[in-house]
Amino acid sequence: MLVLLVVFGLLAAALFVFLRQPQFGAFPEGARLERVERSPHHADGSFHNLVPTPQLTEGVGYAAMLKEYLFDAKPRLQPSRPLPAVKTDLRALDKGGDVLVWFGHSSFFMRLDGKTFLVDPVFNDHASPFPFSTRAFAGTTLYAPEDMPKIDYLIVSHDHWDHLDYRTVTALKPDIGKVVCALGVGAHLERWGFAPETILEADWFETLELEPGLAIHALPARHFSGRDLRRDRTLWVAFVVETSERRIFYSGDSGYGPHFAEIGQRFAGFDLAILENGQYDEKWKYIHMMPEEAVRAAEELKAKSLLPVHAGKFAIANHPWDEPFRRIAEASKGKAVRLLTPKIGEPVRIADDTQAFSSWWEGVEGVEGVNAVDMAESGPR
Secondary structure (H helix, E strand, O other): OHHHHHHHHHHHHHHHHHHOOHHHOOOOOHHHHHHHHHOOOEEOOEEOOOOOOOOOOOOOOHHHHHHHHHHOOEEEEEEOOOOOEOOOOHHHOOOOOOEEEEOOOOOEEEEEOOEEEEEOOOOOOEOOOOOOOOEEOOOOOOOOHHHOOOEEEEEEOOOOOOOOOHHHHHHHHHHEEEEEEEOOOHHHHHHOOOOHHHEEEEOOOOEEEEEOOEEEEEEEOOOOOOOOOOOOOOOOEEEEEEEOOOEEEEOOOOOOOOHHHHHHHHHOOEEEEEEEOOOOOHHHOOOOOOHHHHHHHHHHOOEEEEEEEOOOOEOOOOOOOOHHHHHHHHHOOOOOOEEOOOOEOOEEEOOOOOOOOOOOOOOOOEEEEOOOOOOOOOOOO
16 A cells, blocks of 8 residues: 555655646636636636537447547558648748648638738647657658748637647747737736737737727637646637738637627628538547538538638547548538648638649558547646
8 A cells, every 4th residue: 555655655756747848838826817817708717618628429428539549550540651731931922912821620821901810820740748649741851930021910819739839939939929819818928928918818808909990809619728738727619810910710629509690790700711611420520520510611601712720730639640531521512612722732722712722641651549648738638
């Protein structure tokens, strides 16, 4: 018994030391915590979705799900060869046009009305505190912090590892003007050396008037947050970037819900909706959208174009690596919304409704894989 107590004590001490590493960030305290606790979406020590959102679908048990998720091999989980990608010189992009460049998963760059935006950047080769876990697909880590131009606004939707990467944002820090992030996430960034005056945190339904002709609206998503074993201490947010010429919606991570139609009514439509489409499973259907739901959400948002993200770089769920692209391409047929499917690094000219993209995922086979310890979204769903 004494030996067991010593072993458990050592393990607990090791876990405590491990979780104190800088990459885990920090939780709100002081004035930031007071603001968090004043939020109408915060109660009993955590944030809550607008509608009931269980982590697992009714009837799904954690034990069976974890066995399947951690140990059972999945067909075509990863691509069999490096994915096609384009290395675009971002500094040489036409400064007179609105353009977007996707980096895989949910990371992308935008130049709108002459301002530069970098959203949820993860240029690491893994989205996890463990280098062996949640590895990027071959060919998808084409871009690095040094490839980025000066960034006027870094946007962070929530603090999961596949959206907020310590190595990436600390490397980018000297070249970032302001950070716009979900309420509470600023605590991580301050621990990592960002000056408090550069961090702008937003709660749902708040608008940040950044400069004349430029506003960012923080809106609800249906998800959760956390970088360690503690959940929902920080908020998860969808963002609208609105310039004098353009209105862009980014869902962050979100399950389907009534908020999409409500946002569509409020803003009377969008030039582009960037919606999550990947890492879904019927076992956790409330916190990630199915491809067909992403198309429906784009229609309810009254979006002219749809760019699907949250796929093409990391295998966090059990579906074949290319299934999100195949299903959303099929679901969008005959719809009014225009589907955009750029390769990683291929510039999207936002105002050009004639620009064509290939079905680049076709012909890339998949290989069997197992989702070993996966920490991109902290802990079991």
